[in-house]
Amino acid sequence: MSQAQAIIDRCQALYEDLNFTAAREWKDAEPGRKVVGYLPIYVPREIIHAGGMLPLGVVGGGDQLEVIHGDAYYQSYICRIPRSTIELGVSGRLDFVDGMLFPSICDVIRNLSGMWKLMFPEVYSRYFDVPQNYDDEIGGNYYTRELQELREGLEAHCGVKITDDSLRRSIAVYNENRKLIRAVYEFRARQPWKAPAGDVYLLVRAGLVLPVEEHSQLMTEWLAAAEAEDKPLRDNCRVVLTGLFCEQPPLNLIKSIELSGCYIVDDDLLLVTRWLIGDVSLDGEPLRNLAHAFLHQSESTAAKYEPNLEEKGQHLVRSVRKYGAEGVIFASPSFCDPALLDRPMLQHTLADENIPYIAFKYAENSGQMQPIREQAGTFADSIKLWSEQ
Amino acid sequence: MTVITTSRSTSEQQEVSKDDSMLKQKAMMAKHFDRLTSARENGEKVCSTFVPGNLNELIMCFDFANNLPEVNAIQNGLRKKSGSYVMEAEKLGHSEDVCTYVKSDVGMMAKGNLAPNGKPFPDPDLLLLSYTGCFTFMKWFELLREQYKCETIMLHTPYEGDGKITDNMREYMVKQLKEDVIPTLERVSGVKFDIDRLRENLRRSAKAEDDLVYVLQTGRNRPSPIDAYFGGIYYIGPIFGAYRGTDDAIDYYKTLREEVDGRLAAGQGPVTPDGVMETEKYRLVVEGPPNYTSFRDFWKMFYEEGAVVVASSYTKVGGVYDFGFRHDPDNPLETLADYCLGVYTNRSLPQRVDMLVNYVNEYEADGLLINSIKSCNSFSAGQLLIMREVEKRTGKPAAFVESDLVDPRYFSAANIKNRLESYFQMVDQKRDGSAKGAAA
Numbered sequence: 141m142s143q144a145q146a147i148i149d150r151c152q153a154l155y156e157d158l159n160f161t162a163a164r165e166w167k168d169a170e171p172g173r174k175v176v177g178y179l180p181i182y183v184p185r186e187i188i189h190a191g192g193m194l195p196l197g198v199v200g201g202g203d204q205l206e207v208i209h210g211d212a213y214y215q216s217y218i219c220r221i222p223r224s225t226i227e228l229g230v231s232g233r234l235d236f237v238d239g240m241l242f243p244s245i246c247d248v249i250r251n252l253s254g255m256w257k258l259m260f261p262e263v264y265s266r267y268f269d270v271p272q273n274y275d276d277e278i279g280g281n282y283y284t285r286e287l288q289e290l291r292e293g294l295e296a297h298c299g300v301k302i303t304d305d306s307l308r309r310s311i312a313v314y315n316e317n318r319k320l321i322r323a324v325y326e327f328r329a330r331q332p333w334k335a336p337a338g339d340v341y342l343l344v345r346a347g348l349v350l351p352v353e354e355h356s357q358l359m360t361e362w363l364a365a366a367e368a369e370d371k372p373l374r375d376n377c378r379v380v381l382t383g384l385f386c387e388q389p390p391l392n393l394i395k396s397i398e399l400s401g402c403y404i405v406d407d408d409l410l411l412v413t414r415w416l417i418g419d420v421s422l423d424g425e426p427l428r429n430l431a432h433a434f435l436h437q438s439e440s441t442a443a444k445y446e447p448n449l450e451e452k453g454q455h456l457v458r459s460v461r462k463y464g465a466e467g468v469i470f471a472s473p474s475f476c477d478p479a480l481l482d483r484p485m486l487q488h489t490l491a492d493e494n495i496p497y498i499a500f501k502y503a504e505n506s507g508q509m510q511p512i513r514e515q516a517g518t519f520a521d522s523i524k525l526w527s528e529q
Numbered sequence: 530m531t532v533i534t535t536s537r538s539t540s541e542q543q544e545v546s547k548d549d550s551m552l553k554q555k556a557m558m559a560k561h562f563d564r565l566t567s568a569r570e571n572g573e574k575v576c577s578t579f580v581p582g583n584l585n586e587l588i589m590c591f592d593f594a595n596n597l598p599e600v601n602a603i604q605n606g607l608r609k610k611s612g613s614y615v616m617e618a619e620k621l622g623h624s625e626d627v628c629t630y631v632k633s634d635v636g637m638m639a640k641g642n643l644a645p646n647g648k649p650f651p652d653p654d655l656l657l658l659s660y661t662g663c664f665t666f667m668k669w670f671e672l673l674r675e676q677y678k679c680e681t682i683m684l685h686t687p688y689e690g691d692g693k694i695t696d697n698m699r700e701y702m703v704k705q706l707k708e709d710v711i712p713t714l715e716r717v718s719g720v721k722f723d724i725d726r727l728r729e730n731l732r733r734s735a736k737a738e739d740d741l742v743y744v745l746q747t748g749r750n751r752p753s754p755i756d757a758y759f760g761g762i763y764y765i766g767p768i769f770g771a772y773r774g775t776d777d778a779i780d781y782y783k784t785l786r787e788e789v790d791g792r793l794a795a796g797q798g799p800v801t802p803d804g805v806m807e808t809e810k811y812r813l814v815v816e817g818p819p820n821y822t823s824f825r826d827f828w829k830m831f832y833e834e835g836a837v838v839v840a841s842s843y844t845k846v847g848g849v850y851d852f853g854f855r856h857d858p859d860n861p862l863e864t865l866a867d868y869c870l871g872v873y874t875n876r877s878l879p880q881r882v883d884m885l886v887n888y889v890n891e892y893e894a895d896g897l898l899i900n901s902i903k904s905c906n907s908f909s910a911g912q913l914l915i916m917r918e919v920e921k922r923t924g925k926p927a928a929f930v931e932s933d934l935v936d937p938r939y940f941s942a943a944n945i946k947n948r949l950e951s952y953f954q955m956v957d958q959k960r961d962g963s964a965k966g967a968a969a
């Protein structure tokens with residue numbers, strides 16, 4: 141087996157492990173260690189890391205988890221990630237987690253923060269709010285103080301100390317990790333035949349459960365190994381995949397798109413791993429620097445307000461241009477307010493730029509890939525046809 | 530949230546026509562829409578905003594007419610137009626999964642943007658995106674901005690995740706008001722901000738709020754002289770809409786209070802579309818918005834069974850006043866912040882449970898009924914846990930029905946009626962059980 145494949149196999153094992161064994165083992169390795177979970181879309185993991193704790197990404201139960209209790213908490217018209225997350229909690233799979241952060245992404249995860257408080261009162265649960273005002277003096281001040289509250293909350297609940305120096309060190313560690321994630325994305329966009337989207341997904345996703353240092357090491361090794369490998373180039377078109385920033389698609393869905401003839405050259409999966417664009421400064425006050433990066437150097441996504449009408453959807457256009465994509469695939473979880481409410485506006489922007497797109501919905505446990513394969517296949521064919529004309 | 534205008538029999542019309550507050554409210558709504566549709570002729574500018582986080586006192590300082598798209602969606606629901614508007618929006622590419630208020634609005638625009646008076650709404654000069662308690666608001670106004678290409682203000686209200694308002698939240702909001710919202714309102718309106726004018730408006734608000742709270746709290750009496758959900762929706766109309774902070778609102782709530790006092794003194798129940806409710810058999814607390822497309826039929830399922838809603842959470846979406854908050858003219862910007870921060874859907878789930886438990890206990894209700902709305906994740910996500918918690922903490926039975934605000938496809942009368950009937954039986958059994966228990 142190739143070295144790249146061995147790394148991906150390890151990532152796949154982590155992905156399939158619904159008991160989070162790796163994180164449990166990390167916790168058990170030394171007394172007093174703490175684990176803090178977080179949901180999509182973004183939390184500053186640096187703050188958790190700076191307290192010597194393990195940030196653990198919780199992104200639902202995927203297509204292998206049998207949801208027995210979770211459905212009793214949700215109506216049929218609510219997406220699936222909260223019910224499988226509840227299932228993970230109720231079934232004891234998260235019983236080693238000392239804190240849970242619920243980012244400001246939508247009303248479902250917002251309300252889940254309160255449900256967690258009621259259902260797991262011993263856990264430090266916090267709704268993690270972020271500013272929708274991007275002025276340093278307004279949104280920046282507010283956010284810096286929110287970060288400070290988070291820091292104090294974690295210190296009090298987990299019995300750790302989070303100093304400015306440890307924060308700077310953690311920021312440096314995450315800067316490195318983000319740099320590698322970007323390198324993986326750039327590599328895939330350059331040579332997608334060497335970096336199948338399913339592999340890249342698993343590699344990035346391993347960063348949700350592994351200590352960041354280990355994850356960075358893994359990416360470094362994979363990049364070197366994958367680069368050295370020879371794989372056949374296929375006659376695929378190049379697409380940007382968008383709308384998957386929260387509930388995860390089944391791995392099969394990502395693979396199916398590629399198998400249908402579309403190389404995925406950019407996506408918005410697992411945004412937490414590259415939310416901040418560029419390095420966060422190591423000089424001065426670390427929380428201010430995290431706030432500054434959030435306000436001025438972070439990804440655009442549906443959960444954020446776009447203050448400038450002209451900018452709406454331009455992040456997609458830029459991604460298409462930068463990576464030489466020929467079309468965009470909107471894949472959104474069923475009942476996902478942020479993705480589905482945003483979609484028409486993004487589509488208008490793409491239409492104005494003559495960028496073709498298709499759209500479909502999925503759930504984390506979608507089993508039937510045939511319709512998606514057909515749709516993506518037809519899309520790939522039509523793109524090829526257009527480009528030949 | 531407004532006057533219902535379907536036809537009634539002559540005798541019923543006489544019955545209802547005695548109800549001064551209702552006539553007043555109807556006239557106020559008509560005036561509101563006339564003002565909006567003649568704004569251009571009258572040289573007035575129009576600002577659109579949301580009911581939760583509605584800064585009417587501030588908007589009035591700049592002489593804007595206040596257009597509330599949620600109120601328009603409700604009107605379209607009551608007038609049975611929303612179904613076709615929702616489908617129109619879906620044809621235009623909006624997902625079947627998202628909030629039907631948005632789609633009703635988008636569909637209405639596509640079909641001529643007509644107000645209930647039959648005249649077209651003017652395009653707004655300003656969108657005041659008061660981002661309070663609902664994620665959809667942000668996308669809704671981004672969609673409207675795309676359509677109208679007008680100036681848009683984002684006023685971000687942090688969520689009360691830990692069940693309290695922190696200084697940081699309040700200061701953030703006040704700063705946004707001072708440095709962003711007010712300067713933009715000044716610029717677009719051309720009117721200079723006068724803080725004393727704001728104080729006056731706030732003073733008037735507080736006065737009307739006192740009477741509103743008084744009226745809603747009469748639900749504690751037996752029999753309750755009001756229905757705090759179906760009737761309550763009429764009562765909140767002026768104060769949640771474009772009238773808070775006006776003399777008209779003070780007048781309306783004074784009249785309403787006198788009326789309700791009259792019924793209280795006479796030992797009467799609430800007024801329903803079929804006249805005064807004679808026998809109060811069940812006292813309920815209701816969580817969640819109503820269905821507007823079959824509003825009357827839905828209500829009838831309650832009053833025909835002798836069920837009266839003594840308290841509801843929906844009458845708190847545009848402001849929670851019954852735990853002491855009043856708009857405070859002495860702290861004008863802070864009070865606007867606290868108002869936005871405190872609306873029902875901006876409260877954490879544990880706070881919502883506390884409120885509902887408090888209602889069941891304080892209003893001596895037989896239990897909790899949840900009307901779960903497909904459109905609204907803000908309300909609905911977590912309601913099944915709310916139900917269990919309230920049941921556990923009050924020992925009273927709870928029930929769950931599902932519908933939608935303005936999408937008629939999601940109102941199944943037979944299902945809801947069945948559920949309600951079983952629920953009432955459950956309440957009876959519970960009562961019998963307690964009576965036997967007490968006797969034993």
Ligand code: SF4
Nearest residue numbers: 219246386387476477
């Ligand atoms: S999938 Fe969408 S609606 Fe569901 S929790 Fe995630 S962001 Fe919210």
Ligand code: SF4
Nearest residue numbers: 628630663665905907
């Ligand atoms: S119905 Fe719910 S989701 Fe829709 S706009 Fe109102 S609060 Fe938001």
